[in-house]
Amino acid sequence: MNEIRRGELQQQTFYELVGGEETFRRLVHRFYQGVAEDPELRAMYPEEDLGPAEERLTLFLMQYWGGPRTYSDNRGHPRLRMRHMPFAVDRAAHDAWLRHMRVAVDSLELPAEQERQLWDYLVYAAASMVNTPG
Numbered sequence: 001m002n003e004i005r006r007g008e009l010q011q012q013t014f015y016e017l018v019g020g021e022e023t024f025r026r027l028v029h030r031f032y033q034g035v036a037e038d039p040e041l042r043a044m045y046p047e048e049d050l051g052p053a054e055e056r057l058t059l060f061l062m063q064y065w066g067g068p069r070t071y072s073d074n075r076g077h078p079r080l081r082m083r084h085m086p087f088a089v090d091r092a093a094h095d096a097w098l099r100h101m102r103v104a105v106d107s108l109e110l111p112a113e114q115e116r117q118l119w120d121y122l123v124y125a126a127a128s129m130v131n132t133p134g
């Protein structure tokens with residue numbers, strides 16, 4: 001049988017599945033509200049205005065999950081571990097980052113399976129960004 005089944009015609013990306021740009025904007029906005037209220041983590045961010053950092057993380061996550069490639073159009077290859085080298089990402093920073101991200105993920109109220117996929121990735125990615133012992 002050569003017929004193309006419906007499921008194979010419509011390949012939805014995770015980006016589309018969770019609600020597209022709006023969902024990622026909400027996620028990262030909520031995350032940076034947490035960062036803004038956390039003096040220790042906030043001190044790591046070099047810019048006075050967190051807006052541009054919020055935009056970069058939003059565009060990166062949109063691209064990672066199959067959305068528009070605006071992040072790389074603007075910033076080039078992500079090379080995230082390298083881009084974090086100027087910042088001392090130790091265990092405390094890792095934990096704080098994930099704590100604020102957890103609140104942000106919860107605020108989306110995604111279906112359980114999508115939430116798990118997103119969260120598992122963030123946990124894995126955060127661990128890979130640690131570059132400073134302690």
Ligand code: HEM
Pocket residue numbers: 044045046052053054056057060075080083084087089093094097098122125126127129130
């Ligand atoms: C583990 C704890 C982490 C800490 C403490 C941390 C901290 C930072 C800081 C201080 C910046 C600079 C702000 C800016 O100029 O944009 C930054 C940038 C960024 N971070 Fe993180 N980060 C962490 C984990 C992550 C993870 C897990 C991801 C991805 C899933 C991520 C994605 C990014 C992106 C995309 C940028 C902007 C890179 C650029 O284009 O210059 N970060 N991060």
